[in-house]
Amino acid sequence: MKKIAVIGTGYVGLVTGVALAEVGHTVTCIDIDEEKVKQLQAGHSPIYEAGLEDMLSKNISNKRLFNTTSYEEGCRNADAIYVAVGTPENADGTADLRFVEAVVRELAEVLQEETVLVTKSTVPVGTNDWMQSLMASLTDVPVHAVSNPEFLKEGTALKDAFNGDRIVIGSDHGPAGELVEEINRPFGIPVYHTDIRSAEMIKYAANAFLATKISYINEIANLCELLGANVEDVADGMGMDPRIGRSFLNAGIGYGGSCFPKDTKALVNMADQAGHNFGILDEVVLVNRKQRLKLFEKAKHRLGSLKGKNIAVLGLSFKPNTDDMREAASLAIIEELILAGATVTAFDPIAMPNAKDILPEAIYYADSSNEALQHADAAFLLTEWDEITSLPLTDIKQLMASPILFDGRNCYDPDEAERIGIEYYSIGRQDISPAAERV
Incomplete structure (x- = not known):
């Protein structure tokens, strides 16, 4: 087993360090943030990721994982030094490398x-x-760079690591590449x-x-809505072709998070x-930007003026099982709701502390989905947390002043909504509205 240093304890650095310690390496994580x-x-994780804090504490107790502010x-005596600092987006869409330069x-x-x-x-x-x-x-000390991009998905990062x-592994120095393969051998994952x-490009090309x-x-x-087709049936039919696959064919209000928005724009700039x-990638970015406001446009069309309306927002993080608010669709939608004069009450099982640092102070926060829905004139479902999507439509109808649901993640069955008597608007499927005619 090797002695490894990991610089940066953000999402990638912390998960990487904990996983390397879990398979037996001795790891020291370095961060300049003393707190x-x-x-x-x-033994406390600064980010939410299922199982991460338990594994962090275990490896600290086992003397395989250490944390320090000191580079020295x-x-x-480290066999390898991993660089896992942030590369945020500059105003022009390029990657900001100042933290990488500071590490060097x-x-x-x-x-x-x-x-x-080793660059993660x-x-x-x-x-x-x-x-x-x-x-x-x-x-004058010889240094051999190795590109070892990460493919961790927030919410399932530990599962992905193992x-x-x-x-x-991208390397122009044979022994350096072989060392990184040896470090990763305990994971049993194809190398x-x-x-x-090419390794640097693989990461951007994949995302x-x-x-x-x-x-x-x-x-x-969007075309299905105009032509009367059901996008879920279309995606299922497409996904049966192994050349296409079903994953990432879930229609909704667009992608967010720390990777896809930043990496697509960075690749365009490269x-x-x-x-x-x-x-083609310019259009991908443009489509995603417009898609975020798809539900808001539906709400404006249905409700007319939103001024004075009580709006419930269910889910704030960009995806479930994470507290990450970066590029979340909720940010753009809530901003438009506030500008339109609506009163917004929001609920998220995990992300509300982060949301409070970003969203306008005018937002109200509920302790549950039920509380957020109380007396609401309309509701927006923006993140498909199990805690939210397990709420029966019958309960939603009873709680709301006007049972009108705008579902940005297609979590419910339109036919069930119609049977129960809820106005239901989703993405790529027929709306259940007073004026809708069933096909």
């Missing part, structure tokens, strides 16, 4: 022996070469070796393709800088 490090040292302490400069001050630098951060093609060149300009479908730049599937099925959904017009 976060104290929290981690006490964390990197001493800090490491140049403390490294004393030949080192393998999602970085533009050519970044690992740039990191290696920058390091060479700052220190049951992924591939581990990509794919390639050069550094952009999945985002494209989402925007594509949302455009099909293409622009290389002199290539990536037109």
Whole structure:
């Protein structure tokens, strides 16, 4: 087993560090945020991910996982140093590499022996070469860069870490790539070796393709509404073709989170800088931006003025089983509801503390779905948490002043809504409204 340093304790860094410790390596996680490090040292996770805190505490107790603010302490005698800091989006859509650069400069001050630098951060093609060149300009200690992109899905990150479908290792230095394969061998996941730049591109290409599937099925959904087809039947029929597959063909109000929005725009910018017009991806981004407000436009059409209306919003995070609010559709929808003069009462099982730091102070927060729905003139279902979608339509009807439900995740059966007497508006399926004629 190896001694490993992981720099950055955000989503990727913390899950990576905990997983590496779980399979037997000795791992030290490094972060410059003193409060976060104290929290981690006490066995508390700063992010919500099922099972993560228990595994964190267990490996701290077993003396396989440590946390520090000191680069010198964390990197001493490390066989490999993982870089897992954020690469947020610049105003122009490019990736902001200032945190990556800061890591390289800090490491140049403390490294004393030949080192393998493993990049988990999602970085533009050519970044690992740039990191290696920058390091060479700052220190005489040999450093070998390896691109090892992550494919963790928020909400199932630990499961993905131990049951992924591939581990990509991009290296132009044979022994460095072999070391990273050895580190990952206990996971028992197939390894794919390639050069550094191809590994960097694999991450962006994969995320952009999945985002494209989402925007594509949302455009099909919008056409289904106009032509009287059911997008779920269409997606099921398409997904039976193994060349297409059913995953990521769930129509809704678009993708969000920390990866797809940022990575699609970064890839478009990489293409622009290389002199290539990536037109299809430009449209993916545009479709997603418009899709977020699809439900709001339906509500405006149905209700007319929203001024003074009591609106319940069920679900705030960009997807279930995470507290991540980054690029969540709820942000755009709630902003429009507030601008239109509506009174918004929101509920989310996990994400409300994060939401309160982002959303306008005018938002009211409920302790349950039932409380949020009390006396509501309409409700928006934006995140398909089990706790929310398990609520019977009969209860929704009884709780609301006007049983009008705008479902952005197609969680309920329109036929059931019609039987119960709820106005029901979803994505890519026939609306159940007073004026609707059943086909």
